[in-house]
Amino acid sequence: MSVIYDRVVLIGLGLIAGSMAHAMRAFGLAGHVAGYARSAETRDTARRIGMCDSIHDSAAEAVAGADLIVLAVPVSAMGEVAAQIAPHLKPGATVTDVGSVKQSVVQSVGPHLPPNVHFIPGHPLAGTEHSGPLSGFASLFQNRWWLLTPPEGTDQQALARLRDLIRGMGANIEDMEPGHHDLVLAVTSHVPHLIAYTMVGVADHLRRVTESEVIQYSAAGFRDFTRIAASDPIMWRDVFMENSEATLDILGRFTEELFVLQRAIRMGDGPQLHEYFTRTRAIRRSII
Numbered sequence: 001m002s003v004i005y006d007r008v009v010l011i012g013l014g015l016i017a018g019s020m021a022h023a024m025r026a027f028g029l030a031g032h033v034a035g036y037a038r039s040a041e042t043r044d045t046a047r048r049i050g051m052c053d054s055i056h057d058s059a060a061e062a063v064a065g066a067d068l069i070v071l072a073v074p075v076s077a078m079g080e081v082a083a084q085i086a087p088h089l090k091p092g093a094t095v096t097d098v099g100s101v102k103q104s105v106v107q108s109v110g111p112h113l114p115p116n117v118h119f120i121p122g123h124p125l126a127g128t129e130h131s132g133p134l135s136g137f138a139s140l141f142q143n144r145w146w147l148l149t150p151p152e153g154t155d156q157q158a159l160a161r162l163r164d165l166i167r168g169m170g171a172n173i174e175d176m177e178p179g180h181h182d183l184v185l186a187v188t189s190h191v192p193h194l195i196a197y198t199m200v201g202v203a204d205h206l207r208r209v210t211e212s213e214v215i216q217y218s219a220a221g222f223r224d225f226t227r228i229a230a231s232d233p234i235m236w237r238d239v240f241m242e243n244s245e246a247t248l249d250i251l252g253r254f255t256e257e258l259f260v261l262q263r264a265i266r267m268g269d270g271p272q273l274h275e276y277f278t279r280t281r282a283i284r285r286s287i288i
């Protein structure tokens with residue numbers, strides 16, 4: 001594949017940035033991949049494993065001369081990082097992010113950026129329960145979706161180039177309005193993570209009360225279902241802090257459904273449970 005950006009800089013060197021660095025270098029998509037993370041330990045690890053072509057000790061130094069800047073830090077840090085790098089951006093550069101929430105990132109990053117750079121927010125729907133600089137791998141984005149929320153009037157050339165990079169890393173792209181993104185992700189990712197964390201909490205209570213070995217001997221259902229509860233607590237704290245409106249909406253709907261099922265179980269209403277599971281199984285099967 002051909003080089004799409006001469007110089008890309010990744011801010012934050014964890015799972016997503018690390019995977020982008022590995023993918024861009026493996027597929028020859030960038031002339032030079034630079035990196036910066038706030039913690040010296042993370043920068044040292046990134047240097048040691050050769051994650052990027054260069055690792056810098058300041059964000060300002062890292063972004064100098066960059067054609068594409070990728071903000072890959074926790075969502076709550078996006079605005080602060082944008083403010084740090086804004087005075088050092090090359091005119092005509094593109095800034096994107098990979099945050100799991102979009103409305104709050106648009107609001108926290110956008111106002112800091114000068115008008116002569118292109119800001120195209122994004123979110124790869126790809127991840128694992130691991131985090132940090134050692135967790136990235138080149139194939140993370142293969143055949144996964146990467147959502148973009150380009151604001152109205154986005155420069156079409158800048159957008160086309162970013163799309164080329166994302167496709168080059170193996171992902172499929174869809175454009176979405178930020179508010180719609182946050183609602184869709186609340187249903188498909190955010191609330192499921194919350195429920196998984198909660199199930200682990202419930203199992204822990206049970207274990208304390210009964211001294212049974214719920215977790216150790218847990219059935220595959222529990223282990224599969226709660227795998228995502230091993231995800232990074234900072235990332236997920238931020239997701240719920242920054243996407244509270246959509247999360248609370250979906251959580252309210254979820255609770256209502258749960259009460260319906262709870263009542264059906266209490267009343268011994270087998271036909272209602274059967275009808276509910278038949279309907280939702282058909283929906284689930286039609287999705288994948």
Ligand code: NAD
Pocket residue numbers: 011012013014015016017036037038039042072073074075077080081098099100101123124125126127128129130131132133232235
């Ligand atoms: P991670 O914890 O693996 O890495 C985050 C990195 O950001 C670390 O290197 C940390 O040192 C650095 N960092 C934190 N605060 C910083 C700051 N103020 N300045 C500079 N660097 C800072 O996290 P990740 O999983 O790669 O997530 C990064 C972003 O990608 C988040 O916004 C997250 O919402 C999003 N995302 C994550 C997943 C996932 O499944 N993990 C999927 C899609 C998108």
